[in-house]
Amino acid sequence: MYPAPFRYHAPRSLDEAIRLLAEHGDEAKILAGGHSLLPAMRLRLAQPKVLVDIGRVPDLSGIRLDGGTLVIGAMTTHREIERSSAVKERCPLLAEVAPHIGDVQVRHRGTIGGSLAHADPASDWPAAILALDAGLKVIGPNGERTIPARDFFVDVLTTALAPDEVLAEIRIPRPGRAGAYEKARNRASGFAVVGVAVAAEQQDGKVASIGIGITGAAGRPARAEAAEQVLLGRPASPDTLSEAAAQAAVGLDCTPDLHASAEYRRHLVQILTRRALSRALGV
Amino acid sequence: MRIEGSYRFDAPPERVWAVLQDPAALAACIPGCQTLEPVAEHEFAATLSVGVAAFKGTYNGRVRVAELDPPHRYDLHVEGSGRTGFVKGVGHISLEPDGGSATQVKVVGDAQVGGPVLSVASRLVVPTAKMLMNQFFAAMQRWLRASPM
Amino acid sequence: MAVATPTKAFGAAIKRREDPRFITGKGQYTDDVRLLNMATMAILRSPYGHARITRIDVESARRAPGVLAVYTGKDIQSVAPSMPCAWLIPNSDLKTPNYPPLAVDRVRYFGEGVAMVVAENGYQAKDALDLIEVDYEPLPAVVDQEQAVQEGAPQLHDDVPHNLAFTWHIAGGDADAAIRDADVVIRQRFINQRLLPTAIETRGAVADFNQATGDLTIWLTSQNPHIHRLLISLVLGIPEHKIRVIARDVGGGFGSKIPLYAGEVLAIIASRDLGRPVRWSEERSENYVATTHGRDHIQDVELAANRDGRITGLRVKAWASLGAYLSTAAPGVPTWLFGLILSGCYDIPNADCTVYGVFTNKTPTDAYRGAGRPEATYLIERMVDLLAAELKLDPAEVRRKNFIPADKFPYTVANGGLTYDSGNYQGTLDKALELVDYQALRREQEEARRQGRMMGIGFSTYVEVCGLAPSAAAGAMGFQGGLWESATVRVHPTGKVVVLTGTSPHGQGEETAFAQIVADELGVDVNDVEVVHGDTAQIQYGMGTYGSRTAVVGGAAIAVACQKVREKALKIAAHMMEVAPEDVEWADGRFRVKGAPETSKTIADVALHSYLAWSMPQGVTPGLEEGHFYDPSNNVFPFGCHICVVEIDRDTGDVAIKRYVAVDDCGPVINPMLVDGQLHGGIAQGIAQALFEEAVYDENGQLLTGTMMDYAVPKAADLPKFELARTVTPSPHNPLGIKGIGEAGTIAASPAVVNAVVDALSPLGIKHIDMPLKPEKVWRAIEQASR
């Protein structure tokens, strides 16, 4: 397979990367793991004139704790997250989501930052990132800013990132919350027909915090806010869970495609939400 | 492929109608529109560079307005083809007053998309079409707000 | 002196000798061939399912960097007017419309070649494709074969009214009467969906035409290099003796590498014009439109039976989608390979089958693993289950009642077209029932149902016809070739053996299996046997690998050639031991003097002697090499019983396979590991068809499943553990007693899975769901039935 011609840069610093991006604007694309971008280029669906490979930029990968926040570098591979003991301990939801992505080879190459920046409506990470209220630290010519996950995903394959911004870190507050991920897998691609991630905390027999992130169902991933509202401050019981699940698809503009109708997706959102809630809340 | 949408404009139907028919507004608001030239009455030749994120293609095509019933409804015929595929469709657009000074614009579109892009990325076609439609009307809303009465 | 008895190689689970080179990336596939000065070709393909070409402008492509040549359909027309069809089924009014390698003024399917570019490298060729301007005038398309034959449907070919390529009929007994007089008649429509064969190695070619000598060497991904050589010669007028076809390693075929394709012809034309090697290699998304597809049947089936479950008649009407043109073997697949075996392993006295072969705006279809037999087996196995459900009988019981009894072989089917060689259908069923512990399983199912869980048990008791032969039958069926196979067995002076086979293994492991046959026949070590295939300059001639014929026909040819070697060697051995040939016998892998077994000679001893030839018996020529062209007297008929157990997630419609038990009978097994491997792959493909594989077109003839993002090939993680067992019923006419196993798994698996799913859903009154049983379809069926 032959992509259209492009120029390749491998900057050694973030500054240089950002300068290259600013210089080439819309013509340039960041190259991370290449596992979404290169297939598109090989099909000639994407024809960027310039690739800026950020694989040699220091400090973009790795998992660390920053006070109470779990920080994952954008260039951290899916596999590193899957195997990290810090993640298993502090954020079991992420550890549960990772193995759902592709196969081991894919997970060794693909990065969490690439996945989020690509914003494929069927990708797995966005559900978890939304559920966890993550902050996405991006760096551009004018310095850095942190975008809340719920503002990050704008539309299909479209995020709040400017063309000359680099996603640098995924910052997860309040680690330690219980989590669960339920996925109806597309048998062809392995991506999510629908994926539902739940992160939750209970205090004094009541749901103290809850995040429900939904991917695969619509053109962009979203929080199931109506469902969250049902549960917040109430005890988790089979009834409240079912009541919440019934609200999980409210406001979702479900996509019909070859693999599932909008109606079936809507149904799956409710079923999988119920299951994920049940596991996360131990009910 | 069928897509639907509904958009609220803060202006009465007559004014919304005028903007929706204004070639300058169209050229500015059609996502990725590079050229828009009249070839006949109510008909334009267009060059569009459309797509989403890195998935971009250049399309040459025609835009034709028909069944005009000002300021209530019209049909917008779009036809275009490029290296990655082609599209042919019609949007039925209706304007309804919403209170005294606003308008609800409803779109019901039916399009045939084809070519390699459909074959390799059919799952993205509907959401992308919706996104482009949303972009178009959002741009129109801005255009309307920015343009003098 | 005690002589060591060589261990028997036949039957041993020897690891595949092919694997080290495959696993370490040392195989030599077509795309690994790199020749000096090699150019690369790329093909521009139609974005429409049906359209008129009103203009092609290749001027800027021609001027693009590195471009050596650009061709359109008009340029090719006079050189190669049409691709060939080589299965001209008789008594069918078969139409063979012109099939240009590049479309001339009209495209009839999405992905049909429209122009091609040859450039210094692949990047330049692809860049230049983007510069070709084509204007199309879209035409209405027809993608459904039943609609295509209706009045007023879009017409694909001017010389084929109603898009009807042929009507084919075969019958035996009086099915109409049987249906009229029956206690019960079951009627059902089945859709056997279109599939994409998906060999891991896509197709490709490296054509090297020497303008000085007129010699063409072409590396191909072929299942039958000699057939390719013949067809290339016919299409391009290059004399057969000037063509060398090489298919060294081939990464799977499943039937899709039987036909001759346009891409190969175009590469040759370009190489001949340019005097340079020209390489062409499909991308996967190109493979999905440019390589033949499989299946795509609509079937209306009626089955007549007595109240006690005895089947009395079967009537089938099938519409087979052939795609836009006739691929090389296309007409034979939905006719002979489907219609003859329709009654499966049941003794059905009256059977009637009509097949309509229909052109549609889709990629041409041809053989795909099982080719016709999965379509037949699915149909009859589903019907038997529907009958059991209707009569409230156990599906195992209905099968038992209708099996051809073991003592009725050879058995000729009602339509007279096949005579099953041997079988014991009851035997495989019984063994499978025992393996799954059927009674316990049914109790478990009852318990599951009480708990509201949906568990199902599905059977498939299949028989298939393979080892395609004999040549006389090929002639009667209109197949433009023989169905024999050839072998040369060459014993070197050191006793090492080279076997040249006319078959063309492409992943099945026959290099190993054939060595095992030879090892026993000649008393040599398996590792001392080299198996050569896939090169017309080395191999005498051959018909290739398809229809599970390689071991059965090719292996038999080798066995007979070995026996000829032994006959000659025995004379030489007798001469060496100074006894009369009558006093020598072949025992434990050596020639021994009768009554004095310690006096013996090995094949190696004899070989050296025969090449030195200093002292040969009267009338015996030097050397030790024999060839054989083996034409079997009949096909072979492997059979078995597969049982699938599923559980369905009621809320999502997701089907989980809990157990998969297969008892197969392919006669004596050469290498159990290879047979298991064939079954694993075959069952995987059968399960995939049942549950998720499906080529989807929209109504305009656009293929929507153009990559593996949307076309679901089975992966190991999707599949259960297979529990395999065997019975052994030799073929009475095959020299080794063996039967083919390459397609059996695929043929058997789909109905077992669907029967299990329908069994699980039966308490809701659900009788049938068409494949693939994707979660949404199952969920909808449940929703609808529970309403």
Ligand SMILES: Cc1cc2nc3c(=O)[nH]c(=O)nc-3n(C[C@H](O)[C@H](O)[C@H](O)COP(=O)(O)OP(=O)(O)OC[C@H]3O[C@@H](n4cnc5c(N)ncnc54)[C@H](O)[C@@H]3O)c2cc1C
């Ligand atoms: C066979 C296969 C199976 C897969 N299965 C799944 C699956 O089941 N679930 C799933 O979710 N995904 C799946 N994927 C996608 C995989 O997870 C990708 O790795 C991921 O989507 C993209 O990450 P990447 O590092 O490869 O990014 P790239 O492909 O390099 O980049 C993707 C896009 O993001 C941009 N980008 C990358 N990094 C940054 C950054 N730091 N800042 C700003 N922009 C950036 C790039 O410019 C590009 O536009 C699969 C991929 C393959 C090939």
